[in-house]
Amino acid sequence: MADTSRGILLPVYVLADESFSMNPQRDELNAGLIALHESLRAEPMIAAKVRLAVLGFSDDVKVRLPLADVRSERHLPQLTMRGGTSYEAVFNDLLVRIPHDVSALKNDGYKVHRPAVFFLSDGQPTDDDDDAWQVPHRRLIDRAVTPPAPNIIACGIGDAEPRTILEVATNPNFAFVSVPGADLGRSIAQFFNALTASVVESGRAMASGNPELRIERPDTFNMAIDYV
Numbered sequence: 700m701a702d703t704s705r706g707i708l709l710p711v712y713v714l715a716d717e718s719f720s721m722n723p724q725r726d727e728l729n730a731g732l733i734a735l736h737e738s739l740r741a742e743p744m745i746a747a748k749v750r751l752a753v754l755g756f757s758d759d760v761k762v763r764l765p766l767a768d769v770r771s772e773r774h775l776p777q778l779t780m781r782g783g784t785s786y787e788a789v790f791n792d793l794l795v796r797i798p799h800d801v802s803a804l805k806n807d808g809y810k811v812h813r814p815a816v817f818f819l820s821d822g823q824p825t826d827d828d829d830d831a832w833q834v835p836h837r838r839l840i841d842r843a844v845t846p847p848a849p850n851i852i853a854c855g856i857g858d859a860e861p862r863t864i865l866e867v868a869t870n871p872n873f874a875f876v877s878v879p880g881a882d883l884g885r886s887i888a889q890f891f892n893a894l895t896a897s898v899v900e901s902g903r904a905m906a907s908g909n910p911e912l913r914i915e916r917p918d919t920f921n922m923a924i925d926y927v
Contacts (some may be wrong), residue, residue: 700711701832703860704809705807705808705809705908706748707748707811707812708749708750708804708810708811708813708905708909709748709749709798709812709815709898709902709912710749710750710752710766710800710801710807710812710814710815711749711751711752711815711817711861711898711901712751712752712753712754712766712793712796712821712849713732713735713751713753713812713817713894714754714755714756714812714818714819715753715754715755715756715778715819716755716756716784716819716822717756717757717761717778717779717780717781717782718754718757718780718784718821718825719757719780719782719783720784720821720822720857720858722780722885723731723780724821724883724887725780727883727887728778728887729777729892730888731887731890731894732753732777732778732891733775734891734892734895735751735775735891735895735898736769736772736774738776739769739895739898740769741750742899742902743770743892744906745903745904745905745906746769746872746902747768747770747906748905748906749769749898749901750766750767750768750800750804751764751767751769751898752766752767752796752852753776753778754792755778755779756779756784756785756788756789756792757780757781757782757785757787758782758785759782760788760789760792761779763775763777763778764776764865766800766804773819783825784820784822784823784825785824785825785832786824786826786831786832786836786867787824787831787835789818789832790832790835790836790838790839793816793849794835794838794845797814797847798846800814800846801814802903812839812847812905813848813850813911813912813913814849814850815850815897816848816849816850816851817852817854817894817897818851818867818868819855819856819887819890820853820855820856820859820864821856821857821859822857822858822881823859823860823863824863833866836867838899840869847870848869851867851869852868852869852871852873852874852875853865853867853868853874853875853923854875854876854917854920855875855876856876856877856881856883856886856890857877857886858903859876861874861923861925861926862923862926863877864871864923865924867898868923871922871923872914872922873914874918874923875920875921876920876921876923877889877917877919877921878919878924883918885919886917886919889917889918890920892917892918893915893917893918893920897912897914897915900913900915901913
């Protein structure tokens with residue numbers, strides 16, 4: 700039987716910490732989103748293989764951009780700083796959002812690569828206890844519970860602890876922390892540079908017919924596993 704699919708897509712979720720502690724870096728965060736958008740629009744054949752969502756999290760999750768084809772988006776949204784740093788809100792949201800999005804793409808006739816979540820935080824979770832976020836996190840990454848369980852690439856800056864970033868990432872090779880004392884604005888710029896390179900290279904792999912997730916480590920970031 701002939702393959703009637705419309706091709707394979709990579710869903711990418713950018714999860715940016717919008718807690719008040721990130722307010723001094725708001726301009727760098729929004730500049731990073733602009734650069735990501737411009738890079739993808741400059742390579743439409745690659746952008747065609749990617750669907751991008753932008754989510755901001757603090758005490759809850761705000762959808763800044765639902766999963767979309769960025770070729771049809773004139774501008775990416777602005778992030779707004781507010782509240783605390785609830786990891787529980789993040790993973791409870793993704794438990795619902797990712798299966799829904801993947802199902803919608805399949806219903807539209809696409810094959811779907813395992814989604815990628817790029818997670819950026821500058822601090823420790825403000826949830827009441829670790830179980831509050833670790834329980835939904837475990838359900839999210841368990842492929843028996845959540846078949847489209849994502850790959851999570853976690854980056855920590857500022858007060859984020861390597862141990863926590865390592866727990867968030869789905870692979871030790873996907874967990875990065877900025878060097879101690881690094882300028883936060885520069886670290887955010889490096890995160891978005893690596894994010895952009897990862898998405899472009901992964902999109903290129905999709906377009907070549909050899910779909911795979913390709914991850915670039917941000918410059919001057921270290922592997923979180925090296926600290927524990």
